[in-house]
Amino acid sequence: MKDVYILGIESSCDETSVSIVKNGTEEIATVISSQIDIHKDFGGVVPEIASRHHVKNITIVLEECLQKANMKMEDVDAIAITYGPGLIGSLLIGLEAAKTLSFIYNKPLIPVHHIAGHIYANSLVKELQFPLLAVVVSGGHTELIEMDKHYSFKKIGGTLDDAIGECYDKVARVIGLEYPGGPKLDKLASEGKDTYKLPIPLRDDSYNFSFSGLKSAVINLAHNEEQRGNEINKADLATSFQKVAIESITSKVRKAIEQNNIKNVVIAGGVAANNGLRTAMKELTDQLGVELSIPPMKYCTDNGTMIAAAGYYAYLDGRRADLSLNSKSQDILK
Amino acid sequence: MKILYIDTSSSFLYTGIVENDKVVQEEKKEFGQSLSEVALPKIASLFKKANIKPTEIDKIIVVNGPGSFTGIRIGLTIAKVYAWSLNIPITTIYSLEAMACSSKNDKIHVPIINARRDYVFAAIYDKNDKELLKPQHITIEKLKEKLKMIKEYEIISNDNFNSFEKIESYNPDIEKIVNHYKNKGNINPHAVNPEYLKLTEAEESKL
Numbered sequence: 001m002k003d004v005y006i007l008g009i010e011s012s013c014d015e016t017s018v019s020i021v022k023n024g025t026e027e028i029a030t031v032i033s034s035q036i037d038i039h040k041d042f043g044g045v046v047p048e049i050a051s052r053h054h055v056k057n058i059t060i061v062l063e064e065c066l067q068k069a070n071m072k073m074e075d076v077d078a079i080a081i082t083y084g085p086g087l088i089g090s091l092l093i094g095l096e097a098a099k100t101l102s103f104i105y106n107k108p109l110i111p112v113h114h115i116a117g118h119i120y121a122n123s124l125v126k127e128l129q130f131p132l133l134a135v136v137v138s139g140g141h142t143e144l145i146e147m148d149k150h151y152s153f154k155k156i157g158g159t160l161d162d163a164i165g166e167c168y169d170k171v172a173r174v175i176g177l178e179y180p181g182g183p184k185l186d187k188l189a190s191e192g193k194d195t196y197k198l199p200i201p202l203r204d205d206s207y208n209f210s211f212s213g214l215k216s217a218v219i220n221l222a223h224n225e226e227q228r229g230n231e232i233n234k235a236d237l238a239t240s241f242q243k244v245a246i247e248s249i250t251s252k253v254r255k256a257i258e259q260n261n262i263k264n265v266v267i268a269g270g271v272a273a274n275n276g277l278r279t280a281m282k283e284l285t286d287q288l289g290v291e292l293s294i295p296p297m298k299y300c301t302d303n304g305t306m307i308a309a310a311g312y313y314a315y316l317d318g319r320r321a322d323l324s325l326n327s328k329s330q331d332i333l334k
Numbered sequence: 335m336k337i338l339y340i341d342t343s344s345s346f347l348y349t350g351i352v353e354n355d356k357v358v359q360e361e362k363k364e365f366g367q368s369l370s371e372v373a374l375p376k377i378a379s380l381f382k383k384a385n386i387k388p389t390e391i392d393k394i395i396v397v398n399g400p401g402s403f404t405g406i407r408i409g410l411t412i413a414k415v416y417a418w419s420l421n422i423p424i425t426t427i428y429s430l431e432a433m434a435c436s437s438k439n440d441k442i443h444v445p446i447i448n449a450r451r452d453y454v455f456a457a458i459y460d461k462n463d464k465e466l467l468k469p470q471h472i473t474i475e476k477l478k479e480k481l482k483m484i485k486e487y488e489i490i491s492n493d494n495f496n497s498f499e500k501i502e503s504y505n506p507d508i509e510k511i512v513n514h515y516k517n518k519g520n521i522n523p524h525a526v527n528p529e530y531l532k533l534t535e536a537e538e539s540k541l
Contacts, residue, residue: 041540048403048534055407059418059524073419089404092370096411099374104388104419323378326371 006315007065007076007101008308011094012086012114014039014050016057018065019304020076024312025123029069030305033057036180043179044169051089058097065304073101078108080311083321084328085140086114091327099323110311111321113333114302115141116153118268120310121299129264129291133256135249137277138269139165139182142249144207144256145333151310151317153333156260157207157252164245165271167211171218171241175234186274189242192235196221198244207252214244242276250280257288266293273300336386337393337512338416340377342369342409343401343429344447344492349373349409350508351380351391352516357509359384370408377412389420395515398426399529400455400469401447406528418523425518426526427511430469433490434459435514436507441488442466444481445504448493455531458484463514471532 003022010017019030035053039045066072081098084091102109119134134145134153142159162170165182172181177188198217202210218241225232256262265285271277272295285292299306335355341348347369350360359380365372381388396413399406410426417424433445440461447455449471456477458467467480474497481487492504533541 042536046534046536049536051404051407052528052530052534055411055414056527058411059414062415063418063524089407092404093407093411096370096374096408097415100412100415101419103374103378104416323374324371326368 004077004312004315005071005075006078006080006110006308006311008080008112008304008306008311009094009098010082010117010302010304010307011054011058011090012082012084013090013302014045015302016054016061016094017302017304018061019308020065020069020071021124021305021308021312024120024309027124027305028071029065030303031061031065031068032303033061034301040179045087047087047089050087051093054090054093058093062097073105076107078110078311078315080110080112080307080314081325082114082117082307083111083325084114084331086329088327088329091329095325095327099325103323108315109321109323109325110314110319111325112307112310112314113331115143115145115268115333116151116310116314117306119145119266120313121268121295121306122266122293124299124305124309125296126293128266128293131260131262132264132266133253133260133262134266134268135253135281136268137164137249137271139163139169141269142209142211144252146256146260151313151319155333156256157209159209159211160202161210161212162215164209164211164249165269167215167245168271170215174219174222175237182271183273185238186242186276188235188238189276192233192237192239194240194243195233195236196240198240200244201248203251207256209248209252211245214241246276246280249277250284253281254284254288257290262290264291264293268295270300273297335392336390337395337516338391339395339508339512340409340413341397341429341432341506342373343397343399343406345369345402345405346492347373347376348506348508349377349380350512351384351386352509352512353384355509355513357512360508362506369405373408373412391420391422393422393516394424395512396424396426396526397429397432398527399429400449400471400531401429403528403530406530410526410528414523414526417526423520424523424526425515425520427515427518428457428469428529430455430457431459431463431515432506432511433504435463435511436504437488437490437502439488441486442484443490444487445490446477446493446495447491448495449532458487469529469531
């Protein structure tokens with residue numbers, strides 16, 4: 001079969017990224033322009049500021065990627081674009097850029113769901129095996145997705161309220177860690193002891209999660225200790241929180257593996273970078289004799305590489321969009 | 335010489351192809367929220383109707399603001415990616431310049447765009463489109479103060495205001511705008527950016 005080169009564009013949050021991937025597995029070139037330092041001053045991503053930076057950066061990132069790959073737009077077989085979910089103003093910049101290139105060069109336009117991208121970040125490392133369970137954990141998502149074959153997604157569970165990454169960032173703020181606090185909280189958790197008693201969320205038969213109760217419990221605990229004049233042990237609170245948060249994920253993952261004859265577990269999304277989660281998932285899958293794929297750190301944050309990788313399988317699946325493709329802030333992966 | 339004109343700075347899509355100083359195809363229609371969905375299909379259909387290939391365009395003129403922040407970025411992204419990828423000249427103009435340029439009379443032109451909370455984006459131009467007040471984010475009260483010194487002027491806008499007696503509606507004369515600005519200096523596509531004329535609220539609250 002002829003080699004297929006996909007150009008992937010990602011702009012759903014605060015990273016402008018373009019990548020070229022060959023046959024869905026071989027990264028040719030990737031450029032990421034991150035705005036993390038800009039949003040730090042505001043304690044979180046400011047959508048309007050993010051959009052303003054995407055429009056400034058888009059052609060620069062495109063040019064650098066093509067130069068790095070030593071390719072021209074004519075050499076690309078199709079253009080994969082994150083159409084959603086994400087910040088609508090941010091998504092639109094990548095979308096309009098992708099549509100413009102598709103129009104000028106008459107290249108197929110492949111719509112890619114952001115989460116499909118995170119799942120397929122794993123196929124850049126190792127071939128995926130089916131049936132597969134994707135554990136999607138990020139600032140905006142906490143979902144369990146089952147796949148029987150390539151580019152076929154079935155959501156079997158998800159969070160009923162906050163996403164796990166969101167919960168991490170909020171708890172981090174309570175402990176006094178600077179934005180983005182999630183990774184700092186993970187590091188701190190490795191230094192403390194499990195001394196605080198926190199409720200284990202949603203111990204039921206579903207594959208669903210809930211993190212708002214856990215978040216409130218930490219906030220109340222910190223508040224109560226403060227009122228009593230006690231200083232909280234930040235590292236211990238981080239450890240206790242992380243233990244409960246991760247246990248609530250692994251208990252549902254265990255059930256999903258056992259009940260669905262899963263061969264391969266993949267972790268996807270920004271929280272895949274969490275060391276506590278990585279360790280716990282490794283132990284669980286080793287114990288159950290299931291293949292585990294964890295994306296390397298560079299693919300855990302948002303990037304065009306994973307969009308191009310997913311785009312390849314979407315391309316093989318015959319998925320195409322025309323120039324009326326629109327961005328969606330919310331959309332179900334299917 | 336084929337020039338592509340794009341303005342998505344309001345709820346309207348204003349786009350056209352001008353060939354040898356004559357407009358050959360244009361689209362001027364209100365789309366509101368669906369601008370991101372329709373802008374490219376509509377632009378593509380101009381090319382189809384005019385029987386011109388996208389690669390045949392010699393220059394792009396794009397409106398870079400002020401107006402709707404999201405709207406500006408839609409047309410501007412299309413324009414800068416277009417110009418960058420084909421390595422063709424591109425230049426930007428203000429929405430307010432396009433509004434003043436389209437007027438048919440000899441008065442002083444005062445294009446205004448509603449910027450909410452008693453603010454407008456406004457500028458003042460003489461009959462030859464020379465700038466008398468540079469485009470800015472200004473309170474209606476302050477603008478009125480500046481207008482007191484002008485004898486005869488015309489307010490141009492597609493927005494509704496109670497604060498002005500007479501407002502001329504804006505219907506862009508794409509041929510006139512393109513011919514007026516076609517020799518304006520070109521900009522490196524990477525440096526083609528919106529002119530919001532206003533900080534984001536998050537930035538303002540930091541001041």
